[in-house]
Amino acid sequence: MAKFVDRVVIHATAGAGGNGCASVHREKFKPLGGPDGGNGGRGGSVVLVVDPGVHTLLDFHHRPHARARNGKQGQGGFKAGANADDLELRVPDGTVVFDGRGEIIADLVGAGTRFVAAEGGRGGLGNAALASAARKAPGFALLGEPGESRDLVLELRSMADVGLVGFPSAGKSSLVAALSAARPKVADYPFTTLVPQLGVVTAGEDVFTVADVPGLIPGASEGRGLGLDFLRHIERCSVLVHVVDCATYEPGRDPVSDVQALEEELARYTPALGGELADRPRLVALNKVDVPDAAEMAELVKADLEGRYGWPVFAISTASRAGLRELTFAMAEQVRAHRAAQPVAEPTRVVLRPQAVDDAGFTVEPDPELPGGFIVRGARPERWIRQTAFDNDEAVGYLGDRLARLGVEDALAEAGAEPGCPVTIGDVTFDWEPSTPSGVAVMMSGRGTDARVERSTRVTAAQRKAAKAERRRHHSDDELWAAEDEDE
Known part of the structure; x- marks a missing residue:
């Protein structure tokens, strides 16, 4: 079974630029050929690219070091060094990039979105490019710049329209399996779901995704249980559905107190991407009404929940599929309203920021x-x-x-x-x-x-030249004796 990884640290190192070449053209009958050293090639960059076919950060968990190739050195005869290819790293849709200080520097959403994690170094100029009227034959070339090296944190935050929120064993995985073709693991013990599961749901002409994330317990906003590993996967959800177990026998638990506890944890959690979870539309699904006692409990608390919070409440059963159609179309209506409220995406504009007149650059x-x-x-x-x-x-x-x-x-x-x-x-x-x-x-x-x-x-x-001429010159006996006396 493949392991799901949604948070990794990568060490990205770009390639260094190639050195320029210091060369002088030499050809018979052309004593003043002039400089002909070529420029060095550019080093490869490390680029993160969103790929819809990638669903986990597992590859970076096993191979956290990413190093691009260096550019080639320039050669004589005006031959420029080859540029190195960029190293493209495929990441899932919804990946958030943090720097070493924990600040968000990129939110990668949409297939094909690119982010340069480490910039490749520039190639050095050869002496042919450095020649000028005052310096006609430079005897040097510029070195290539080293590539950028950065440590980045990648976090995957699921791209789902609807997020299912509930205590462990509330029936979230069963609900996803009943609404979609997804087949998450379903068992009768807490924390069966350890990783997010996505399912595609169709309601009439509307198609949306539902996220089944690990169960929530009191104190999750402070890291208890799966804590933040759960909460960050609902940051992008436009609709939240409280899945409540009406057939639980745990002391001190009932549907109303469960919803209240869930809301308290959501209120304490602040999404890093901005916005508040309290502003998201809510639905309540009273699950397991196929059990007689649970059906009675759902009838008792339905009016209380609607009066206290004003949210639509549905009594459902993933076993008998009772109430699933009404819940599905209610989720589709909320998702449709959220999509219609979003501003129209505008093409990316090129922003030019000229240097200030009084900015010396240093x-x-x-x-x-x-x-x-x-x-x-x-x-x-x-x-x-x-x-x-x-x-x-x-x-x-x-x-x-x-x-x-x-x-x-x-x-x-x-x-x-x-x-x-x-x-x-x-x-x-x-x-x-x-x-x-x-x-x-x-x-x-x-x-x-x-x-x-x-x-x-x-x-x-x-x-x-003077030393060579001195070595070849014939010395007299007096000069040889004088040299011996100086050595003694």
Whole structure:
């Protein structure tokens, strides 16, 4: 028997973008071929897709980790890396997505509804895309961004028009089996129904779904019994039906007190999706009237319930099928009225929110942990940090140019930053040294180097050429003796 799972925690990790390629075109008789490094491919995203053929979250219970593929690295000859395919995870209709703080971030309703659980990283630009009039042959490329990683909670909340509410063994499963083709387990002990059961009911031209959920007991709104596992499956129901056992022999129980206890639990429960259960239409089904004592009890309490709550009350028997037709058409009428009251669905509108004129795209604030330090926060500066290969001086110089054009250096100066103070952007902390102002031509140096980056340990091409010439040069005897004396 398949296990029903309606709440899981998944760990979604998107794919990283591919690195850009730093390459120079080399061909005979074309000494100045120029940069031809391609861009990296985009990493795959993790996407949740509503599939009507999926009815449980069991797959995520066994495989909670979802990881998309990484994008491919760019290559020379202007060859861009391949984009990775998105990883699509099929979820049931009615799945609600929570973040780590317990806040709802998506309500997936309707076949084909998509939600990006983790966004794939962008691919890095190759040196062909980074070439400019001032930097004709960049000796670096941008790194691909890492993919987004998130821990999400998925909860399934049944999509049913009518929810059956009642104590354990009140006959809810028998009622669903009598009204529809569903065949839930029916037994004479409490909590026979441990998972929600859906049945499709036809009443004339109306077709609707009925949910048989686990039995409710006093204290369920505080987690007793199946508690919240029961209550969250009736949040979407447009009509609630109280199924009352009129043949119970438990002391202290009668149909009126049962309905009152059920209403108290529903009043204490607040749906996370909004709205109040108290606003939903109600019907009362006095079940098991095929038993003589139960029939007498139903006749006694029917007028009391109608006078106290004003709800339609039906005496039914799932065994003899007495009163089921009247109850079915009453449920269909309530469902029809609820559907007619719903607003007409409008197509999704594309909303454009332009950036504010005074929004610089970043903020500068003092670092609480480093005295005299500052923290720069912003989507673009942090993304540029992730794209920079800090073992390449020219790439570091290019990062400085981008930050200067964005206005980070001016903002640091206005905040009181002094040369040499620690500045943190993203996960990188460095000593701030003001570079050339934005718009001033940058002094070019050898590929892979930058004259503004001090204390570089990188061996330049000129140094390698001089060392090679020194090794090949014929040394005289005096020079060899002088070298030996220096070694001693």
